Amino acid sequence: MSDVERMIEQEKMEPPATGIPLLHLPSKNIFKKRGERFSSLARKHPDSGYLGFLALLSEAQHKALGHLTSSTGKSAEEGKPGKGEEKSPLTCLASGDYLWINALHIILEEMKKADIPAPARNTIAMLMRMNENELEVKREAILDWEPDRLSPAELPFIAASVQVYQVNSALLFENRPFGREVNEGTCPVCASPPVCSVIRAGSVENRLRYLCCSLCGSEWHMVRIKCASCGSTGKTGLYSHEGSDGAIKAESCHNCNSYLKILYLEKDPDMDPVADDLATLSLDIMMDEEGLLHGGANLFLLNGGT
Numbered sequence: 448m449s450d451v452e453r454m455i456e457q458e459k460m461e462p463p464a465t466g467i468p469l470l471h472l473p474s475k476n477i478f479k480k481r482g483e484r485f486s487s488l489a490r491k492h493p494d495s496g497y498l499g500f501l502a503l504l505s506e507a508q509h510k511a512l513g514h515l516t517s518s519t520g521k522s523a524e525e526g527k528p529g530k531g532e533e534k535s536p537l538t539c540l541a542s543g544d545y546l547w548i549n550a551l552h553i554i555l556e557e558m559k560k561a562d563i564p565a566p567a568r569n570t571i572a573m574l575m576r577m578n579e580n581e582l583e584v585k586r587e588a589i590l591d592w593e594p595d596r597l598s599p600a601e602l603p604f605i606a607a608s609v610q611v612y613q614v615n616s617a618l619l620f621e622n623r624p625f626g627r628e629v630n631e632g633t634c635p636v637c638a639s640p641p642v643c644s645v646i647r648a649g650s651v652e653n654r655l656r657y658l659c660c661s662l663c664g665s666e667w668h669m670v671r672i673k674c675a676s677c678g679s680t681g682k683t684g685l686y687s688h689e690g691s692d693g694a695i696k697a698e699s700c701h702n703c704n705s706y707l708k709i710l711y712l713e714k715d716p717d718m719d720p721v722a723d724d725l726a727t728l729s730l731d732i733m734m735d736e737e738g739l740l741h742g743g744a745n746l747f748l749l750n751g752g753t
């Protein structure tokens with residue numbers, strides 16, 4: 448066994464996953480914290496323009512979520528799935544709920560006040576003029592995981608609004624017990640793919656891995672030994688940039704040839720799955736050069752999202 452393989456095996460040794468939460472629903476402050484993280488990353492990043500724009504967008508999402516949580520007509524009880532709807536409860540909610548458009552309009556109004564480039568301003572004006580049916584087609588592109596159906600200019604606004612709606616819906620499941628899913632590689636709340644995974648630090652969850660939902664912000668436990676994409680427990684590889692502090696690595700699977708980023712919170716507890724994924728695209732380029740496929744999905748990645 449090589450030194451690298453030994454290190455991977457060592458890393459994969461987790462404490463037994465008994466008596467630990469299998470699921471963490473998103474916090475009401477998820478977008479506030481994300482905005483702060485984007486701001487902090489933008490200060491010293493070559494792509495500071497886009498990260499700064501996403502900081503503003505996250506702040507607008509926070510405002511929209513606050514509005515939805517205080518005005519939603521659904522009670523937690525109404526939002527819960529009925530008997531027999533045990534899998535991915537958000538997929539059981541009825542379509543045609545235009546609450547997400549309320550979120551979109553709040554986000555667009557907030558962004559109009561911000562210092563943003565003229566093309567983004569034009570996109571806002573165009574989205575403001577669209578009716579419910581036209582907008583619903585755009586939401587479907589997000590829920591079908593086909594962001595290429597949207598223009599790069601409109602994608603961030605639509606994705607941000609659907610995220611707010613999904614987080615608000617996930618918050619309705621506050622007290623619902625969740626078990627393990629058959630397909631552990633997708634979110635047990637909304638069935639979306641993960642953006643990346645985090646290794647938690649401290650308390651009973653120390654060194655445990657949670658996958659982070661790209662859409663509703665929930666995090667669910669999955670043992671390190673398994674590949675999140677194919678479920679294989681075979682050989683894996685760990686990659687990071689030479690000289691980096693090791694807070695973010697990419698773990699590859701030899702079985703399906705994919706990789707997923709891992710955020711080590713003990714090295715930096717302020718990291719955010721969506722923001723830090725976007726701020727480390729050079730790691731994706733390195734993995735692409737190795738011939739590996741991205742197993743995570745990030746809706747704010749403008750060249751395709753997955």
Ligand SMILES: [Zn+2]
Nearest residue numbers: 634637660663
């Ligand atoms: Zn989810």
Ligand SMILES: [Zn+2]
Nearest residue numbers: 674677700703
């Ligand atoms: Zn795999």
